[in-house]
Amino acid sequence: MLPKNLQADQFSGYPPKARGLAVLHIATFRQLPLVFLPGLLRELIEYDFKFPAERTAIDGELATLSARSPVEIAELFRGFSILKLSESFEHFDWVNQPARFVEQESAYLWSTHQLDAFRSAATQYGNRVQASLPNEPPTVRRLGIAVIGQGSSSQEPLFRKLRPHGIYFNQVKPDDGLGLLLAAVEARAKTYPSAYAHWYVDGGEPALQSSSLTTVSYAALQPVRSKLLGYMQQQIASIGMGPEELRTNMATLLPKDLGMSGDGDQTLNRFQVSLFTEGSGTQIFSTTFAQWTTREVLRRAQPLTLMVRYAPRQRQRPMSELLSNSDAAIALDLPGSLVDADMAAYYHWINQERLPGAGESSFLVWFEGHDQALVIAPTLPRDTQSDSVMDLADLVRLIAD
Amino acid sequence: MKDSSREIAWQLGRTRREFLRDAARMTIGTGLMSASPFLRAATIAKKRKVIVVTFGGGARDEETFAPEGQGNIPHMLAELIPQSSFFTQVKNSGILGHYVATASLATGVYETLNNFAAVPPDHPTVFEYFRKDLSRPASDAWVVAPSNGFNRIGGSGCRSYGPGFGAQVILPKHLLSAASGGKGTDYDHLLHDNYETPLYAPQLAGGEFEVKQLEKILKLSVADFTLHAKTLSSPDELSVYITKRLMQQESPSLLWLTMHDIDIAHSGAFSLYVDAIRRTDRLCGELWNAIQQEPEYAGNTTLLILPDFGRDADQDAGGNGFQHHRTGDIASRTTWMMALGAGIRQGMVYDTPVQSIDLVPTLGAIMGFDAMQSRGKPIQELV
Numbered sequence: 001m002l003p004k005n006l007q008a009d010q011f012s013g014y015p016p017k018a019r020g021l022a023v024l025h026i027a028t029f030r031q032l033p034l035v036f037l038p039g040l041l042r043e044l045i046e047y048d049f050k051f052p053a054e055r056t057a058i059d060g061e062l063a064t065l066s067a068r069s070p071v072e073i074a075e076l077f078r079g080f081s082i083l084k085l086s087e088s089f090e091h092f093d094w095v096n097q098p099a100r101f102v103e104q105e106s107a108y109l110w111s112t113h114q115l116d117a118f119r120s121a122a123t124q125y126g127n128r129v130q131a132s133l134p135n136e137p138p139t140v141r142r143l144g145i146a147v148i149g150q151g152s153s154s155q156e157p158l159f160r161k162l163r164p165h166g167i168y169f170n171q172v173k174p175d176d177g178l179g180l181l182l183a184a185v186e187a188r189a190k191t192y193p194s195a196y197a198h199w200y201v202d203g204g205e206p207a208l209q210s211s212s213l214t215t216v217s218y219a220a221l222q223p224v225r226s227k228l229l230g231y232m233q234q235q236i237a238s239i240g241m242g243p244e245e246l247r248t249n250m251a252t253l254l255p256k257d258l259g260m261s262g263d264g265d266q267t268l269n270r271f272q273v274s275l276f277t278e279g280s281g282t283q284i285f286s287t288t289f290a291q292w293t294t295r296e297v298l299r300r301a302q303p304l305t306l307m308v309r310y311a312p313r314q315r316q317r318p319m320s321e322l323l324s325n326s327d328a329a330i331a332l333d334l335p336g337s338l339v340d341a342d343m344a345a346y347y348h349w350i351n352q353e354r355l356p357g358a359g360e361s362s363f364l365v366w367f368e369g370h371d372q373a374l375v376i377a378p379t380l381p382r383d384t385q386s387d388s389v390m391d392l393a394d395l396v397r398l399i400a401d
Numbered sequence: 402m403k404d405s406s407r408e409i410a411w412q413l414g415r416t417r418r419e420f421l422r423d424a425a426r427m428t429i430g431t432g433l434m435s436a437s438p439f440l441r442a443a444t445i446a447k448k449r450k451v452i453v454v455t456f457g458g459g460a461r462d463e464e465t466f467a468p469e470g471q472g473n474i475p476h477m478l479a480e481l482i483p484q485s486s487f488f489t490q491v492k493n494s495g496i497l498g499h500y501v502a503t504a505s506l507a508t509g510v511y512e513t514l515n516n517f518a519a520v521p522p523d524h525p526t527v528f529e530y531f532r533k534d535l536s537r538p539a540s541d542a543w544v545v546a547p548s549n550g551f552n553r554i555g556g557s558g559c560r561s562y563g564p565g566f567g568a569q570v571i572l573p574k575h576l577l578s579a580a581s582g583g584k585g586t587d588y589d590h591l592l593h594d595n596y597e598t599p600l601y602a603p604q605l606a607g608g609e610f611e612v613k614q615l616e617k618i619l620k621l622s623v624a625d626f627t628l629h630a631k632t633l634s635s636p637d638e639l640s641v642y643i644t645k646r647l648m649q650q651e652s653p654s655l656l657w658l659t660m661h662d663i664d665i666a667h668s669g670a671f672s673l674y675v676d677a678i679r680r681t682d683r684l685c686g687e688l689w690n691a692i693q694q695e696p697e698y699a700g701n702t703t704l705l706i707l708p709d710f711g712r713d714a715d716q717d718a719g720g721n722g723f724q725h726h727r728t729g730d731i732a733s734r735t736t737w738m739m740a741l742g743a744g745i746r747q748g749m750v751y752d753t754p755v756q757s758i759d760l761v762p763t764l765g766a767i768m769g770f771d772a773m774q775s776r777g778k779p780i781q782e783l784v
């Protein structure tokens with residue numbers, strides 16, 4: 001089937017809000033090329049479980065598409081229309097399985113050397129749609145905080161990639177630093193309350209439970225991780241199972257499949273499951289989990305505040321041992337974890353810079369328990385070092401006000 | 402878009418070139434130079450040997466040739482680059498999966514096979530061209546590769562060539578598993594595979610044959626082999642160990658080593674990725690030293706080192722920086738190549754863009770075979 005043949009009842013399997021939107025915009029969908037539409041439906045089918053920022057983005061994209069004439073749509077999608085898919089893709093149930101379609105389409109585009117053209121078309125399309133949407137700045141300057149190196153005493157030079165962008169402090173008073181940062185984050189959340197706008201991610205046990213914050217922690221998700229690893233082991237043992245099938249099957253897992261309650265926050269639960277089923281290495285290393293969670297929170301929820309605390313990861317062990325859930329004592333790699341988290345803090349800042357209002361956003365990274373920190377804010381000088389004696393609350397005030 | 406891509410690729414190459422020029426006082430080559438050094442070295446053509454080293458899992462400039470990365474490659478920097486011809490822009494226009502990309506390097510055609518399947522390349526490999534055209538025995542072409550999927554890379558599915566002319570393939574990790582009687586407990590740290598999909602490792606039959614390889618060809622007892630493996634920290638160390646044994650025992654004229662440790666980057670642990678770069682750098686230095694120390698190789702061997710492709714740039718929102726190579730951006734497609742040893746001009750840097758698939762016809766020109774189905778072209782600066 002091609003998009004031009006779409007009928008409203010084909011969306012009957014979609015959740016209510018997604019179905020409503022699909023039916024509302026079906027006339028537009030019929031004009032879109034097959035190489036593109038399933039990618040849009042992959043997002044739409046999850047609409048009911050998406051964060052507010054994602055829903056706003058989908059609403060905006062659909063509205064801007066439906067406001068265009070057929071000629072304008074044809075022109076907008078010209079880059080996609082020149083791409084060729086094999087006929088077998090037309091027989092795929094791409095309405096109900098858009099994610100699987102996109103996976104196979106991706107492999108096909110790679111193998112037919114069309115990926116670069118697809119990438120170019122997608123970039124152009126994204127830029128043009130973005131330009132047509134209202135560019136509303138966040139209600140308050142975004143704040144990112146990374147706390148790295150828990151338990152480490154390494155003398156590794158830190159923040160090298162971030163130093164050109166901010167002030168490096170080397171006489172920070174570390175006393176109660178974590179508490180001061182969490183208090184500042186919680187205060188922001190109470191001052192500017194909004195759903196999924198203020199996050200605290202911890203690569204270990206969370207140091208604060210606050211109803212004002214959306215909290216994700218590696219330790220709290222241990223049961224989910226264990227269930228997933230068990231599922232992966234079972235799948236691997238199946239006859240004919242390959243890596244692509246495994247990945248496809250993992251992508252279909254829901255919170256209840258991994259033992260999560262059906263009564264909780266389904267948006268958050270689905271998000272947390274996706275961190276393990278779509279991330280690479282998140283199942284194994286806590287530093288990777290925290291970094292990937294940071295990326296996904298920024299990309300999807302576009303928070304006003306995101307504080308991430310990195311915990312030591314286990315040392316590298318054989319993959320089979322890592323995935324077997326053995327009860328053997330797990331040694332930690334403290335120096336390696338610090339290096340991982342230092343790079344992750346840089347990625348935190350890069351990803352924050354991709355969000356609306358980037359020019360006004362601010363960032364702080366602190367070597368936990370130590371006297372080194374770095375801050376970035378539009379009002380502060382760049383590539384500077386300061387010997388000022390300040391505590392973490394002072395530093396937050398410096399960049400958040 | 403295309404112009405922008407070209408500009409980024411040029412910048413990548415320029416960064417490498419300027420680094421090399423500053424660090425190693427190398428000469429910037431411009432197009433064709435004078436007569437080929439291979440012509441000058443024709444008297445030793447009969448003994449010429451070529452060793453190709455590829456790494457699965459490219460290392461980005463930030464962690465290697467850029468100023469902040471140079472500390473990770475001391476052996477390449479101080480020992481190898483000054484005596485090499487260095488190509489700053491090698492583009493891989495194919496599929497960025499390690500098996501399919503290595504297969505493309507080995508055939509000179511951008512292959513489209515399933516990256517995760519143990520299938521042979523569709524087009525003739527460099528080993529088949531070499532053996533068929535030059536009537537070389539099976540013992541003269543070998544592949545050492547880390548990954549189970551690579552067991553088919555020695556010969557293609559092409560009917561006019563095929564396994565009868567292919568290279569013999571050793572998968573050291575699989576060999577170790579076979580040597581340990583399938584009880585991998587003591588050797589697990591070397592056996593994991595395919596960092597991109599870490600749990601998946603297709604099982605191969607033929608362990609008995611491989612143990613025979615160990616004893617009859619490498620002249621290693623199972624006990625000595627397994628004992629030595631216990632002293633190693635990574636699969637690539639095992640691969641280099643096997644490569645050296647092959648050089649000593651078989652002295653193949655065409656030897657292909659694929660390393661894979663760097664691909665630990667897929668786990669998202671930056672420190673492990675950097676550790677792997679440092680290890681790979683050290684192993685390249687060790688291999689070069691081994692070449693100088695082996696009478697069969699010293700003075701008549703050309704060594705080519707190249708990653709199969711790059712990794713995603715930090716700036717590409719579609720990726721996650723160093724972790725993957727999924728965006729198809731310029732950084733993930735653009736890498737470098739160094740050639741050193743017999744017949745190679747020392748201290749040269751070439752900005753001329755070349756393709757990954759140019760490797761096989763270049764080897765053909767160097768060694769005297771016709772890579773007739775390859776879609777690349779010989780790199781003039783090397784032939």
